[in-house]
Amino acid sequence: MSASVTDAFRCRAARTPDAVALSADHDTVSYAELDRWSDVFAGELVAAGVRPGDRVAVCLERSPRLVVALLAVLKAGAAYVPVDPEDPESRVSMMLTDAGVSIVVGQFLAGYTTLKVSPRSDRSTADLPVVSGEDLAYLMYTSGSTGRPKSVMVEHRNITNLVTAPNYVAITPADRILQLAPVAFDAATFEIWGALLNGARVVLAPPGVVQAEELGDLLRSNEISILWLTAALFHRQIDVDVSAFKGLHTVLSGGDVLSVPHVRALREAVPEVQVVNGYGPTETTTFATCHRIGADEQLGGTVPIGTPLQNVEVVIVSADGVPVPDGTEGELWVGGAQVSRGYWKRPDLTDEKFVRGSWNGERYYRTGDQARRREDGVVEFLGRMDDQFKLRGFRIEPGEVENALTEHPQVRAAAVGVRTHPSGDRRLVAWVVRSGEQLDKRSLRGHLRASMPEHMVPAGFVVVDELPITGNGKTDRKALPEPDWTSKSLYV
Incomplete structure (x- = not known):
């Protein structure tokens, strides 16, 4: 059985208690402090009535309290529903009603019990539940074709597979990962848990939008080594200040098609940085495939989306759901450890999109993306099969x-x-x-x-x-x- 996020984190905290887990401005929190602080707040959530399987909304700007809240919700056995504080109130209200949220952490929302994250404390006497890898970790809302958003149910095991011995990036305790993505965008899953479950440091960017002109100083002053950017931000950063990438060992990008000229420009300016093109719908927990662009790789018209993550399978199928030979176009299906539980309270949609392979009985997510696999096993993205598109990493x-x-x-x-x-x-x-x-x-x-x-x-x-x-x-x-x-x- 896969480990839960909470168990994996506790193991890290026990191994390197004094290492820095979080930093923001001049504030730092060690692994031991984060473990105790989140235990205390998890106890407060339980005391407020949160039970295993409940959904708790987290509506906070980037800060150490945000990470404490996410970890505490998981330790209480509940699932977090990340909410962007900038989203319209009517949309937030609809999401919280749909999710059956019991408590909101952070921003006050009328009609809900709201808890503030307590100041740092070492005292916790609460009995916290046992959490398994198959338990629900979060609900994340994405755009829906019917006019109302739909929510993806992601389990602990999906997150731990994403960041445990990843085959697409090397993360060590010496690394510092910038937390820049909105918490309601699943890139934050990689940024936060990719650091914390590998003993690395999460460096929280200041709240609000970080401009391309400011990013270089932020990366240098915090000695960031791993960075994730949406394709749009990646392109803009290269246009405005490509030198910002100096000092990184890896930059990951995705959420949209990467521009080959921009990748070439980055490789010329900062040849030592590893560029990774990440692909994956929210339903497959941030990434399903990644392509580590080779230092001397000759890129054609597009950047491939690469090969599957560890414990993930991708299949290209025909219109009747049968695997096609390499080199043939078809729909990309994703199977294995990254595939989420399905859609919250949408069994019809879950049955439509999460299907069994007729050839092996295994469970797959139908991405709706057209792709083909080259003879060397690398997958190329060819576009959507419907009207859906992505902009700045968000599905619309x-x-x-x-x-x-x-x-x-x-x-x-x-x-x-x-x-x-x-x-x-x-x-x-x-x-x-x-x-x-x-x-x-x-x-x-x-x-x-x-x-x-x-x-x-x-x-x-x-x-x-x-x-x-x-x-x-x-x-x-x-x-x-x-x-x-x-x-x-x-x-x-």
Whole structure:
């Protein structure tokens, strides 16, 4: 049976109690202190009524208290529901209701018992439950095609497999990993537990957005050795200050297609850094495959997504769900230790996406991504098989944004898609058909911001008379007109 996150952490804390587990600004927390502090708060959660299997929302900015809260929730036998403090209240409320959250840690939310993480303390007398690798560790919400987000159930064993003896990155107790991703984005799973379960140090970036101009100083002053960035941030950092990567031994990127010219630019400027392209939907716990780009590797038009993680299997299948030979295009299915339990309270969707292989009876997650495996075993990503796309690492179902747009009284129909700005950035654009003479774009943007996280609010709005339709009656996204990026009316 796989170890739980809590057992794996306790083993690390016992082995190197005085090593630094967390640092933020000038504050440091040792492994022993983090173990005791999280024990104390876990006891407070139990005293407040948290029981094994409960869901506890964690709504905190990056800080040592955030990590204490996550660890304490797991020690109490519960699962954490990470919430971005910047998300609209209506969306947060919907998520917490759906998850059946019992308690909120951090930010006060009306209608819920809210606990603050206690100051550092060594005294804990609470009896904490035994936690197994098969227990639920977290629920993470992703965009849903029906207009409401869906939640992925990730177990302890999924996390411990991700970071135990990883075959895609070397993590030692001497390493320092920057915690930069929002906690509601599963890259944070790698950043936090990848460090803590390997005896390394989690360095917490300051709360809020870290600009590309600031990242180099942050990395150098904290002697960061391992960094994860979304593809968009990776590209922007190379454009703004490629020297920021000096001093790292590994930079991992993913969440979208990596640009070959940017990878080449980084390899020329900082040849000693190992570049890893990571691929994996939330349903497969951060990464399913990774590609360690060779120092002399000749990259073609795209960067491969690589080979499976330890204890993971990937299969390319035909439309009827049968494995195809190497070199043949098909849908990418992921099996093995990274595959999550399924969707929270969505048995129909779980049955549709988590399936058994007809050839071996094993369980797989159907990614909906088109791929092919080369003869050397390396997998190449070829795009989505549906309309879903990723932007800045976040998955976006067009239907969810389009439903929200058409709920505005001045919008009759809408479509969204990603277009490349002249600066090279990929941006979300909405094409809208008015229901009357007027369209107040400022009101429309405010309407979306009231229910959507910022990454799902379009950067620009294009008014069209009708949406182009394909022969089978679907919106023809490829035929939508290119935005006029120079027009002020696009943005307001």
